[in-house]
Amino acid sequence: MDIEREEKTIKKKYKRINITEPLDFNSYSSNLDEKQQWCNILSIDGGGIPGIIPAIWLMELERQIRRPISSIVDVIADTSTEYFGSATLSDAKSELVIPAVKSGGSVTDIFTRFNSHQDSTKNFCLTDILMCTTAAPTYFPAYQFNSSVYVDGGVQANIPAMIAYDHASKSYPHYDRNRVRLLSLGTGDYVPDPLNLNANRNLLFWARNHQSVFKILMDGPQNNIDLHLNSVLGDNxxxxxxxxxxxxxxxDIQDKSINRLIDLAHGHLEEMEAYDNRHRLGCLIEKFRS
Structure with missing residues (x-):
């Protein structure tokens, strides 16, 4: 059985194709302002270059449904890994939830499309918001915007799924908490060991391992969110x-690292299909489009 699975995965690997057909941008755009049966939430972890992983997954979703993600998703939460443009929050087709941390780490501001509709002074340019939420400490300088200084939203919300869930429940009280589907996309994780007991933790140690330490500080408290949301939403x-x-x-922008991320992302989808579990792509598309 394992051999058959492996052969199936290998065959799919050689059948990978790029999106060649245009997407239907005139398709229905979800709107939580109207009563509907289900609320579909998409959450994308922060991660910098490893954001290639969820980008590949979303590309494959769009390739299969031949429509933009906004046609099946009501709320999108993201931090650190972003896109750029001249549009404002109110231009978004789906509800956006983007956290950014004020310098000092004590306050997290949540930028949303909902707030931009309620108050025109909060209809900020997406470029400014994305500069705020991608200002990862030790990588980029803090970003000054709207009389405040911001750093990466991932400092306090590297997995923004819970923020998106809470925002939807508070901003759109008509929707049923029991009819929520959440797709939370990670950017790759590992179990680092820069803090082992045998290490000589002098200044040189912290300097050499600052990236791993930073990742621990960002991901550690956030990993519990997965367990909590899974207990609340269950199979959804x-x-x-x-x-x-x-x-x-x-x-890390080395070609070998980028190619590795692309291969891992495709491989994960192919493995899910091979194992035919409830997380497989076809099953998810069927539920999100229902």
């Missing part, structure tokens, strides 16, 4: 994550 919680044997830094 879909968590896709890849466990790495070796870390890939947020700023």
């Amino acid at each position: 919680c879909y968590r896709w994550q890849i466990w790495l044997e070796n870390p890939i830094d947020l700023d």
Whole structure:
């Protein structure tokens, strides 16, 4: 059985194709302002360059449904790994939830499309918001915006799924908490050991391992969110994550690292299909489109 599974995965690997057909951008765009049966939430972890992983997954979703993600998703939460443009929050087709931390780490501001509709002074340019939420400490300088200084939203919300869930329940009280589907996409994780008891933790140690230490500080408290949301949503919680044997830094732009991320992302989808479990792509598309 394992051999058959392996053969199936190998065949799919050689059948990978790029999106060649145009997407239907005139398709229905979800709107939580109207009463509907289900609320579909998409959450994307922070991660810098490893954000290639969820990008590949979303590309495959769009390739199969031939429509933009906004046609099946009501709320999108993201931090650290982003896209750029001249649009404002109110231009988004789906509800956006983007956290950014004010310098000092004590306050997290949540930028949303909902707030931009309620108050025109909060209809910020997406470029400014994304500069705030991608200002990862030790990688980029803090970003000054709207009389405040911001750093990466991943400092306090590297897995923004819970923020998206809470935002939807508070901002759109008409929707049923029992009819929520969540697709939470990770950017790859591993179990680092820079803090082992035998290590000589002098200044040189911290300097050499600052990226691993930073990742621990960002991911540690957030990993409990997976367990909590899974207990709340049960079978309606879909968590896709890849466990790495070796870390890939947020700023690693080497060709070999990028190719590795692309291969891992495709491989994860193919493995899910091969195992035919409830997280497989076809099953998820069927539920999200229903």
